[in-house]
Amino acid sequence: MELDFVLSKEEKGPAGKTELIYDLAIIGGGPAGMTAAVYAARKKLKTLLISKDLGGQVLWTTEVENYMGYQYIQGRQLMDKFKEQVRQFPIDQEIGEEVQKLSKDEKFFAILTRTGKKFRAKAVIIASGKRSRPLNVPGEKRLIGRGVSYCSICDAPFFEGKEVAVIGGGNSAFEAALDLVKIASRIYLIDIASSWRADSILVEQIEKEKKKVTFFPAHRIKEIEGKDKLQGMTIESSNRKETKHLSVQGVFIEIGLVPNSEFARSLVKLNQIGEIVVDCSNHTSIPGLFAAGDVSSVPEKQIIIAAGEGAKATLIAHQYLMRLK
C-alpha cells in the first residue's frame, strides 16, 4: 500500500456561547448537515453546526464513483472538500458533541449534548444520519473487536490469510468483500435475501473472485461463536432445512443502518424504521423542525441526495425564519 499522510481539515473550536440563540441549529455533519450549513451561512443565518464528526458515514467509504463532478474520489477526500467549503464561513461548530435530547418550549428549540452543553435555536435541521445495524444474534455483542467488525476498512488488516464472513447483500457488503478480497484467504458472503441488492457493477467485480468467495444467499446467522475470540459461526438456510458451521475468524456485518433519531423520539414523528418523517419540503411533524439526508424518510440514501436535501432543508427553514420575524 502506498504510504500517504492525511490531514483532515481543521474544525472550528467550540462556540462556547451558550446564552446565544441561534437562528438555525444543524444536528449532524455529514453531506446533508455540511451542505445545510453552507446554505445557511450564505443566507446569513446565525448558525450552529453540532456533530460527532465531520464527514459522517462517507468517512467509512473507500471509493465514491457516483458523486457528480468527480469520476472517482475517496470518501474522506470528498468530505475534506466539503469541510473546506464549510470553513469559508463564520459558522459556530461544536464537533465531537453528541446530542442527547432535543426539545421545544413555546419559542425555542433546546439542544442538550451528552457532555451537558445546552444550546437554543429558532429552527433546527436534523441531519444526524445513520449508523450500522447490528444483527442481534447470540455472540455478536460479546465479540465486537474480537472478530466482529462493522468497519471493514479499519479492521480488514487483522484478517490477513484468515477466513472471514461478510454479512449482507447490499453495496456496503460488497464493498467490504472487495476490501477483504486482497487480504483474507477465503470470504463467505452471506445474506438473508435470495438475490443481491448491490449495484451490478460491484456484483460483477466480486464474481470475478469466485476462487476466494463463496456465496450463501438465503441464509441467516444463527450464532457467532467464541469466548474471548471469534472461532466460528453457524448459519442456517432460510427454509430452516440446513445448518452449516463456518470456521471463520472474522465477521464483517454490513446489513444496513439504523437512523440516529433517538434524541428526538419524544418530539417528532418517526416512521416504522425510526426515520424522521418528512414531506418533500423537509418539514417534520413539528413547525420549525426540519430533517434531511439518511435520518429522514426521504427515499434513497445517497451522498448526492443527502447533500441536495440539506440544501433544500436550509432554504425552507430560511423561509420559515423570515415568516417568524
Add this chain to the structure above:
Amino acid sequence: MALLKDEVQNEVKERFKKLSGSLRLVNFTQKLECHHCEDTRRLTEEIASLSPKISAKVYNFAIDKEKAQQYKIDKIPAIVVEAEKDYGIRFFGIPGGYEFNSLISSIIDVSRGAADLSPESKDKISKITKPLHIQVFVTLTCPYCPAAVQMAHKLALESEYITSDMIESAEFPHLTNKYQVMGVPKIVINEKFGFEGALPESAFLDEIMKASK
C-alpha cells in the same frame, strides 16, 4: 522526493503558525530490519523543517541504548513529542494515513503545554496519583482512530502520571497478538484492562478512571 506533498506541507505550515512554545521530536530508528524506520525518520525531519519552533533529534535504537532507556523506548520506529518536559507522548510505527492528524495535533498541544480538555475532565485527571500507561492500537485506514489517540495523548499531557502510546498495528504483530487486537481503535490500559472504540471525552475518561482504581 519529499514524503509530504506540497499541499500537505503548506497546510501543516499554516497550522504551525499557531505554535507557541518550541518543542522537539525525538526519533528512534535503525537502518536494517525495520519496515517503516526510514520513512519515519524522514517524516520526523520533514515536519521539523516546517517550523522554526520544532527541532528533530534522531537516535539509533541499536547504538544509543542509554537514550532509548531514558525515553523508555522498547520498539521502533518511535517518535517522542516533547518540550522542555517529556510528557510521555509516543508514536510507535509510522503516524501516516489518518494518524498524521494525531501527530500534528500532539505537536500543537505540546507546544501549548496544555490540553484543551473540559474543566470537569481536568478535575478528574488531577485525582489520578498512580502511573497509567495507555496504548492505543490503530490502523492507518481507520477514520475513528485519531480521536482515540488524540484523547489519550491529551491525558498524558495533562497528567504527569499518564503515558500514552499510539501503536500502528501492522508494524507490531506480536503486540496485536499479545493483546488480541482484532478491531481498532483498541485501548489497552496498564497492560491488562482494555476497551474498543473511540469514545467521547467524558466516556473515555470514565474508562481510564475505572482502570486507575
